[in-house]
Amino acid sequence: MNTDKEKTLHGRILGDLERRILSGEWPPGYRLPFEVDLAIQYGCSRMTANKVLTQLARAGLIERRKKSGSFVAQPVAQSAVLEIHDIETEVRSLNLSYGYRLETRNRRMATRQDCTLMELADGSAVLECVAVHLAGGRPFCLEYRLINLATVPEAESEDFSLIAPGAFLISRVPWNAAEHRIQAVTAAADVATKLEIARHSACLVIERRTWGAGGPVTFVRFTYPGDRHALVARFQPGG
Known part of the structure; x- marks a missing residue:
């Protein structure tokens, strides 16, 4: 006992x-x-x-x-299901060097799909970014992100060549609500190329939407090679 x-x-x-x-x-x-x-x-x-x-x-x-x-044990990256974390911190927790490469950055008008996804008004402007995060010189995850420029206008003047969009948002924009969606997928050709894995390899995808006091902030999709990431959640008995 x-x-x-x-x-x-x-x-x-x-x-x-x-x-x-x-x-x-x-x-x-x-x-x-x-x-x-x-x-x-x-x-x-x-x-x-x-x-x-x-x-x-x-x-x-x-x-x-x-x-x-x-x-x-040999490390596998872990992220808490209910936390918003910085990818660089996640990589460094594995005692690996961190790298970041911006693939594309595009300011455009939100599509109908974007408006539905982010709960935006018609005619909203968004910043679309695609980037690859590296761990020990190898692709660690692929980031696809939309930023609502009505809520985060300062993002328009940031080129994101040196700082990742996620780190920028964490440091600049307080959030008060978030939603996660997690799924297992197989890598399409373009994703496999960017992550340097075989096509149709198993991947873990984490999608997140966040809101702040001014409205929707961002939508992001992180795609990880399935053997390099794990999700963790800690629970307590309900009262």
């Missing part, structure tokens, strides 16, 4: 080990202390130490090998 002390220790140990792994202090392949050593270090039972390691393994952060111990 778990005591309050054991539950508190479990959370503390889990937090410590997660921090060391995600910060890169313990790199991929690093062997974690054995259960008995963790128990001695934290003054807890071996059962508590075992539960922490099991939880880390289920999260994909470590690999448990019979008779060998527990090792930090």
Whole structure:
């Protein structure tokens, strides 16, 4: 039977080990202390130490090998389902160099499809951007974005050659509502070319719409190679 002390220790140990792994202090392949050593270090039972390691393994952060111990797993990018995150931060969390390449930037009038997608009035102007984010010199994800120039007029004077549209918006435009849509797709020819993967490869697509005090802000579609990204959500029991 778990005591309050054991539950508190479990959370503390889990937090410590997660921090060391995600910060890169313990790199991929690093062997974690054995259960008995963790128990001695934290003054807890071996059962508590075992539960922490099991939880880390289920999260994909470590690999448990019979008779060998527990090792930090090779990284797979993770993003929280309900968070708005910066791709550069995501890449650097993997201890990889970040790169960014703007493919196209086009100011145009919103199409009927754009107006429906972003809840825009007819005749609205949008900025359309396509960019590739790189991790360790390899394509990490493809970004397709529409920005509502009525809500974010300053975007029109930004060429986005050096800063990604997402990072620009996070730093400039407060948002008060967001919607995510997540799906698995196969890569079309143009997407496969930009991501340097085989055509029809499995991809993960995250679409997001955000709104601010002035109305719709942006629509973005991120396309990731399926083997390089994972989604994470943490839940608590409802009251």
